[in-house]
Amino acid sequence: MSVLQRLVDASAQRLTRKDLSRRSFLVSTAVVGSALVVAPRKFILEPISAYATICGPASDCASGYTVFCCTINNGVNTCPPGTFAGGWWKADTSSWCCGSTARYYVDCQGECTGCGCSGSPFCNPSCVDCVAGCNGGPSCDQRRVCWNVFRYGQCNQEIGCSGPVACRMVTCVPPWQIGWLACTADVATDDNTGEHSAPCLVPGCDSAVELHYWNLGGPSSVLGSVTQTLTGTPDGIGQYEHYQFGSIYWTASTGAWEVHGAIQAHWAALRWEASVVGYPVTDETGTPDGIGRYNHFQYGSIYWTPYTGAWEVHGAIRAHWAALGWERSVVGYPVTDEIGTPDGIGRFNHFQYGSIYFTPQTGAWEVHGAIRAHWAALGWERSVVGYPTSDETPVGDGIGRYNKFQHGTIYWSPTTGAFEVHGAILQAYLSVQATRSRLGYPTSDVFPTLAGSRSTFQGGYIDWYAFANQTSITYT
């Protein structure tokens, strides 16, 4: 039997005492489990309690140190309301931060309300909205709250009058690199605090999810504090953690990546990893134009801007959008998810300045501008021309543009506007080299006549006679 197994067995015997309440049992098992995760060698080899292993040295009130913010701030590792970052220090010898070189502490000072400092940098503690004392409750972090009247002084130096230190938050990136803390880069060091901790700060470092979290900066990252610890995904192939402001998802084939904010909300609405886009394969990343943000996923992407919101693009439509240049393409950012057409055949995404339509028979093509507007007016894919079979293309005369469709073409020029030509009239138009002929650009859609149908052009018209199934071209 291994040492670890003996330890677990001993703990189990202690925890199965009959006088142990259900809550005590749960708390105790969590503490022992955390101790084993956090410092298994220390917990096994040294005569210390699980609590001491988690909270580190000098965790009682008499030791004189300040409590951790997450202990008194509903588990959230940040300055609570009514406090501000007053200064920071680092501990180089810390075993926390999953191997980072240093752990950083930020003191959260109480804000003085209703009175000044009169020659001292500190106001009377009675002017601060927190009560000085020792932290009580079930946590082993019994350190002092709003007690120590002291300030490291590198943060928020525009505030010259402050109260005592309410609590301290921790970060694995230098505080002066975290903009909202408003700290200078003047280093202070106190290695004696390196092993101080609290149950709400217990990190795992054994999974790719946890390592990525700490590489991003841990609680001081864009994700915030842990709200749901490492959990398996329902499909059995992934793992994830949820945080205040985002999540990290991992699979063996995709790696661990963060998703947060509006993109996370949209991915969640699409059913997370069970959605059409699958697991993330990038962190949230800014677009080159400085406007948008995106995550790529296994089978698609979600793009967001403050003007368009967050929408997914996947499959052949995404591939064609990518070929066109993503958000820098003529269609811009997506403004819808991929949607099925009413006929059950096609799929499309609308974008800021156009659309991409797909069917298995035609492939994916973009339509935009006046041609798209005219196609929409004709009834989109239900119109006489059907689905697009080309992107918008220049005619070659430097003037006009066209999209080909399954059953016709829509031509556009600045002087004529956009009109469709289809069927036998289109064949006749093409036979005389279309826009390069004396007919020029169409000036009407195909419309019915008593004998069949007609399209008018800048330089004439083409008639189709139904009784003879023949066309005639008339130049004017």
Next chain:
Amino acid sequence: MNISAGGVHVTVPPGWDVRIGRTQQDVAGSRSNLLVHAANFILPEGRGDFGSGAVGLMASGHVFVVLFEYGADSARTALFQAKGFPRVLRAEWFAPNQLQRTLPGQAGLQRFFVEQGRPFSLYAVLGSYNNRGALVPMVNDLLSRITITTP
């Protein structure tokens, strides 16, 4: 004995241990500044910049003083609005809760100031609050022996 470094000069009182150095460098972009520790007892190694590791060793007759410098751009901020090195501290200004780490019986005081355009924090710890009447003059004697010039 006189010691000086970085524009800080100290005439060391008999029996005192005074160290003038710089704060540790951290990752690229961080700033290392002047740091002075002075005590009427032997300073241990492994001290925190504000005395953690040293204050736990203090007896009732001991005092410990820190001068911690900040970057010059801090000199124009509200925190450093006080001008001039505070050389005379009063016993009633010290309190048991004015400490970076509050240990039983001790008392402390902290001031932020600018001297010669250089922003500093002065932090003084008394080994005994009850003995402050005798200890504060020892702190003031040390402060009178410190001169700050432009580096």
